[in-house]
Amino acid sequence: MKKVDYLIIGQGIAGLSFAYQLMNAGKSFLVVDTPQLKSSSSVAAGIMNPITGRRYVKSWMFDDLLKEAEQFYSSLETLLDCRVFHRIPIVRSLFNHQEEQDWWIRRQDQDYIPYMHPPMNNDAFPKGFKKVFAFAKVAKGGRVDIHGLVEAFKVYLNERGLIISDLLDYKSLDLRDDHCVWKEQSFGKVICCEGAHVMNNPFFRHLPFNPSKGEVLIIKAPELEGNSVFKNRIFIVPVDPPFYWVGSQYKRSYTDDNPEAESKHFLTERLEEVMDSPYEIIEHKAAIRPTVKDRKPFLGVHPDHSCLYLFNGLGTKGASLAPYFSKHLYAFISEGQPLMAEADIKRFY
Numbered sequence: 001m002k003k004v005d006y007l008i009i010g011q012g013i014a015g016l017s018f019a020y021q022l023m024n025a026g027k028s029f030l031v032v033d034t035p036q037l038k039s040s041s042s043v044a045a046g047i048m049n050p051i052t053g054r055r056y057v058k059s060w061m062f063d064d065l066l067k068e069a070e071q072f073y074s075s076l077e078t079l080l081d082c083r084v085f086h087r088i089p090i091v092r093s094l095f096n097h098q099e100e101q102d103w104w105i106r107r108q109d110q111d112y113i114p115y116m117h118p119p120m121n122n123d124a125f126p127k128g129f130k131k132v133f134a135f136a137k138v139a140k141g142g143r144v145d146i147h148g149l150v151e152a153f154k155v156y157l158n159e160r161g162l163i164i165s166d167l168l169d170y171k172s173l174d175l176r177d178d179h180c181v182w183k184e185q186s187f188g189k190v191i192c193c194e195g196a197h198v199m200n201n202p203f204f205r206h207l208p209f210n211p212s213k214g215e216v217l218i219i220k221a222p223e224l225e226g227n228s229v230f231k232n233r234i235f236i237v238p239v240d241p242p243f244y245w246v247g248s249q250y251k252r253s254y255t256d257d258n259p260e261a262e263s264k265h266f267l268t269e270r271l272e273e274v275m276d277s278p279y280e281i282i283e284h285k286a287a288i289r290p291t292v293k294d295r296k297p298f299l300g301v302h303p304d305h306s307c308l309y310l311f312n313g314l315g316t317k318g319a320s321l322a323p324y325f326s327k328h329l330y331a332f333i334s335e336g337q338p339l340m341a342e343a344d345i346k347r348f349y
């Protein structure tokens with residue numbers, strides 16, 4: 001029987017990142033991924049946003065995540081000969097005097113200065129948008145072309161016979177004490193990276209996932225400047241100007257992962273509020289994010305099957321979390337290094 005070190009279920013950004021850690025460590029692996037299911041990675045804008053929310057709070061672990069992500073994506077760009085990581089400022093609208101004051105106050109904190117430029121008055125407001133009270137730029141933000149990366153990596157794996165296109169049936173996994181047999185191949189370990197489809201996985205679906213549906217529009221807007229991400233209630237992201245990603249919606253309650261007319265209406269209304277130049281809607285897409293109640297990643301080993309692991313819970317931040325936490329999970333598996341308590345699935349056992 002052929003022996004392989006790892007089987008990875010799912011090739012979104014989670015499965016891709018773990019596979020890349022294995023490649024760098026010289027381990028053998030096989031990825032199984034199906035086009036029958038919609039992946040969150042194919043819809044995401046890939047924004048890495050250091051300053052979030054109305055209170056302008058620094059994103060959890062952002063310095064460490066950014067450092068790891070820069071190295072990780074740059075190395076993949078070399079391997080795949082494509083550009084996926086874009087350093088790009090995020091322009092945030094400030095709607096009134098109070099918001100401008102709050103920005104200044106937060107900026108007094110030394111930790112925040114590298115990330116928050118001073119507010120600017122609306123004379124310099126980005127072209128093509130309706131002016132508001134003022135605006136400010138968030139520095140050190142980035143955007144990862146997650147979809148492009150996943151597709152390019154799939155081609156790379158395919159050319160080397162390292163991926164198969166199949167919907168894995170969990171009943172076909174024969175889990176033994178220290179390995180697993182699947183389709184007459186023996187795997188030392190199985191890493192489950194199914195995103196929100198983890199709800200079909202009988203070994204891990206009991207964990208408190210709290211998936212959220214997101215919907216986006218792709219628009220063509222020739223008069224926008226295209227050199228920054230624009231945040232004004234919604235994000236408007238230059239993916240390939242004049243094409244922009246507009247999103248997104250957060251829905252906890254939904255019946256399927258198809259785009260809904262009501263969400264298109266919501267996004268169009270927001271666009272009308274911010275745009276001051278012509279645009280055309282090209283596409284409307286939806287997917288389910290693998291979000292978790294406490295908004296932290298979900299890593300760890302199954303309590304009863306020592307060869308079965310989970311790499312999930314990337315939620316709204318797959319682009320920034322995947323590089324760091326794939327490395328972290330691999331160090332746990334290969335060297336026995338402890339998992340961060342906040343990310344370990346044990347926190348819910």
Ligand SMILES: Cc1cc2nc3c(=O)[nH]c(=O)nc-3n(C[C@H](O)[C@H](O)[C@H](O)COP(=O)(O)OP(=O)(O)OC[C@H]3O[C@@H](n4cnc5c(N)ncnc54)[C@H](O)[C@@H]3O)c2cc1C
Nearest residue numbers: 010012013014034040041044046047168195214317318319
């Ligand atoms: C609208 C929207 C906007 C977003 N914007 C951002 C953003 O700006 N920045 C950011 O960082 N993140 C963003 N995200 C979140 C990001 O998409 C996720 O964090 C990330 O893509 C999750 O990756 P994943 O690999 O865990 O899951 P997925 O990308 O969903 O991949 C899971 C893969 O597993 C496969 N699979 C599942 N079950 C099986 C099975 N049984 N057999 C075989 N294959 C299987 C699926 O086919 C899929 O390919 C956004 C998400 C949405 C929906």
